Amino acid sequence: MILKEALKEVAIAAKSPALGKNRFVGMRNLGVALGRISEIMNKMLGNYEKVHEVAPSYDFDKNTPGNGYRSFLLLIDKASKQCQDLSRNATESKVNYTALTREANEWIVIFEALETCLDHLNQLIEWNEPRCLFATDPQHSARDLLTRIEEVNQLGFYGIHQGYQFSQSMRHYLKFVSAGMAAYSDIYFGTSAEDHRAVQLPRFLAKCAYYLVNHKRRRNKVVSLSRHASVEFIQSFWFLAETDIYFRILSLSAARLPVLAELFIPPVAVKIGQVTVSPGTSHGAPHTIHTRFMSSVWREGMIGSGKQKGPLEPPSPVLMFQCHGGGFIAQSSKSHAAYLRRWTKDIGVPMIAVDYSLAPTYPYPRALEEVVHAYAWCIENKTLLGWTGEKVIFVGDSAGGNLLVAATLKCIQIGLPLPSGLFLAYTPFLLQFVPSPSRLLCLTDPLLPFGFMMKCLQSYAATNKKENLVLNNIQSKSLLYSLWTTASDMISFIFAKQRGGKEGIVNHKGTWLSDHSPSEEFQEFDVPADPYISPYLANADDLSRFPKTVLVSSESDPCLDDTVMFGKRLKEQNVPIDLVIFDDLPHGFLNFGASPEANEAIRVCGDKIRDLCNSK
Numbered sequence: 001m002i003l004k005e006a007l008k009e010v011a012i013a014a015k016s017p018a019l020g021k022n023r024f025v026g027m028r029n030l031g032v033a034l035g036r037i038s039e040i041m042n043k044m045l046g047n048y049e050k051v052h053e054v055a056p057s058y059d060f061d062k063n064t065p066g067n068g069y070r071s072f073l074l075l076i077d078k079a080s081k082q083c084q085d086l087s088r089n090a091t092e093s094k095v096n097y098t099a100l101t102r103e104a105n106e107w108i109v110i111f112e113a114l115e116t117c118l119d120h121l122n123q124l125i126e127w128n129e130p131r132c133l134f135a136t137d138p139q140h141s142a143r144d145l146l147t148r149i150e151e152v153n154q155l156g157f158y159g160i161h162q163g164y165q166f167s168q169s170m171r172h173y174l175k176f177v178s179a180g181m182a183a184y185s186d187i188y189f190g191t192s193a194e195d196h197r198a199v200q201l202p203r204f205l206a207k208c209a210y211y212l213v214n215h216k217r218r219r220n221k222v223v224s225l226s227r228h229a230s231v232e233f234i235q236s237f238w239f240l241a242e243t244d245i246y247f248r249i250l251s252l253s254a255a256r257l258p259v260l261a262e263l264f265i266p267p268v269a270v271k272i273g274q275v276t277v278s279p280g281t282s283h284g285a286p287h288t289i290h291t292r293f294m295s296s297v298w299r300e301g302m303i304g305s306g307k308q309k310g311p312l313e314p315p316s317p318v319l320m321f322q323c324h325g326g327g328f329i330a331q332s333s334k335s336h337a338a339y340l341r342r343w344t345k346d347i348g349v350p351m352i353a354v355d356y357s358l359a360p361t362y363p364y365p366r367a368l369e370e371v372v373h374a375y376a377w378c379i380e381n382k383t384l385l386g387w388t389g390e391k392v393i394f395v396g397d398s399a400g401g402n403l404l405v406a407a408t409l410k411c412i413q414i415g416l417p418l419p420s421g422l423f424l425a426y427t428p429f430l431l432q433f434v435p436s437p438s439r440l441l442c443l444t445d446p447l448l449p450f451g452f453m454m455k456c457l458q459s460y461a462a463t464n465k466k467e468n469l470v471l472n473n474i475q476s477k478s479l480l481y482s483l484w485t486t487a488s489d490m491i492s493f494i495f496a497k498q499r500g501g502k503e504g505i506v507n508h509k510g511t512w513l514s515d516h517s518p519s520e521e522f523q524e525f526d527v528p529a530d531p532y533i534s535p536y537l538a539n540a541d542d543l544s545r546f547p548k549t550v551l552v553s554s555e556s557d558p559c560l561d562d563t564v565m566f567g568k569r570l571k572e573q574n575v576p577i578d579l580v581i582f583d584d585l586p587h588g589f590l591n592f593g594a595s596p597e598a599n600e601a602i603r604v605c606g607d608k609i610r611d612l613c614n615s616k
Helices: 002-015 025-058 068-090 097-127 142-149 168-190 197-213 215-228 231-242 244-253 333-347 366-380 399-414 438-443 450-461 477-495 518-522 560-572 596-614
Strands: 259-265 270-272 275-277 289-295 316-323 351-355 387-397 421-425 548-554 577-582
Touching: 002 025, 002 068, 025 068, 025 097, 068 097, 068 438, 068 560, 097 438, 168 197, 168 215, 168 231, 168 596, 197 215, 215 450, 231 244, 231 333, 231 450, 244 333, 259 366, 270 366, 275 366, 289 333, 289 366, 316 333, 316 366, 316 399, 316 596, 333 351, 333 596, 351 366, 366 387, 366 399, 387 399, 387 596, 399 421, 421 596, 438 450, 438 560, 548 560, 548 596, 560 577, 577 596
Parallel strands: 316 351, 316 387, 387 421, 421 548, 548 577
Antiparallel strands: 259 289, 270 275, 289 351
């Protein structure tokens, strides 16, 4: 065990004469810090061994090791290995003992948090049924564990060792994301509407640089935001990935495609055989659905093909139907276009990506209604898509994957043609306030922290326990547009584009900061046990009709346990399953193609989708 090996070396280094009895204060302080680390390691050892013993029993199968218990052991192993290396450096003659002591003190905070998490993991093992990763003991509520989780000191995971569990290239990106979040929050909450937007980009970049260098300020800011930021701030920050400048930068390396079009699906009922599919009407009048269509070649009948002078390819027997992630509250196909264009080119199959309506303006079931309606429209208008209508592969990540599984269930219910395959990346399949080992990884995740996940869940599917009403704090499109403008204008002004709406960044100055912790808000809201919200709850007969499914996650993904458990449910119904768990990558890795490891994962995912397209 790496923990046991590291414990020996750290303890020896802490007691070495070079540190313990040295006349230099810096060296003695380092010895004290290493001593504290070895003390925590020793206390953790018993619980570590208990979790290590049972973790393999929760895997999907013997050939696919991976679950939240293993992930936390890996977190501990990677931290132990780095402390092992630090203890070796401490005994060398020419080292910066002040810097090493600072690193060691940061590791103390991390190990104290990991020790607390290990206690919670052992509690989960007692609560859970054998081989079930979700807490199911009715005598214990999710609120019990959520309250305990908030006692975990998260600061160490966002300091100088932030992202230590990921690949080296990912660490750099994630630190920049955290610095950007901290810098953006300063501007979001502190800029008056009278300030001219032309001064915002230099200020934003300066603040990013400040937070990159000052890790203590960065970690304090990010942890505070992860606990108390409102859904409006989260939405606005995530919408930065939709700005023109970000899109143009991504387009520089994105695959070139001859067919790139924006299609608008009208809010008109579609009839497929005996089935009539109406447009989405929940929480507001139906409206046009925006989609992004792409193809690597021009095909017969395809929209716009009449203007092409060269020969046309025959219609494709396969169509990829894609839904994006973004926690049900943010983003669109625009911010996912880089890897979608790559897959379209590499696989040689046309793709249509659906931009469904977002919560909290349009909570459940509006997005699902629009996805099913868009799918029916594609079937009716297959010729315009250069498609024979023979096969369709559903492709989704995160929230988009959830919607596509729900859409598959809806197709079973109403009698629409089923997809021929499903590709689902880091998808949440159980949208309930139910703890699991991998969901505790939110405490360490810079992209999907615990508070953000709770806000997304509340915005999309939560109901008020007292009034039994769907949570919907934003009532109009105009406010959602102002959120978009806030995020977009801060960056896109460098192109000197004049947008409608307010000039500059709206003055928020604390207006949309939540005064409650996630567990306090949990007391007021609940999520219905609805299989269209939580496909994990679907009945066995419906799941048995699912096509071949590819499930993708990573060992550090908070949705890993969802992936493993849903895969088990499909496997029980003899549905062909291919489950892939990547190393060293975070939730949302498909959007980080500049990282060599993420880039390779995107290639592997493309190969999996191609196999689905070619399967009979």
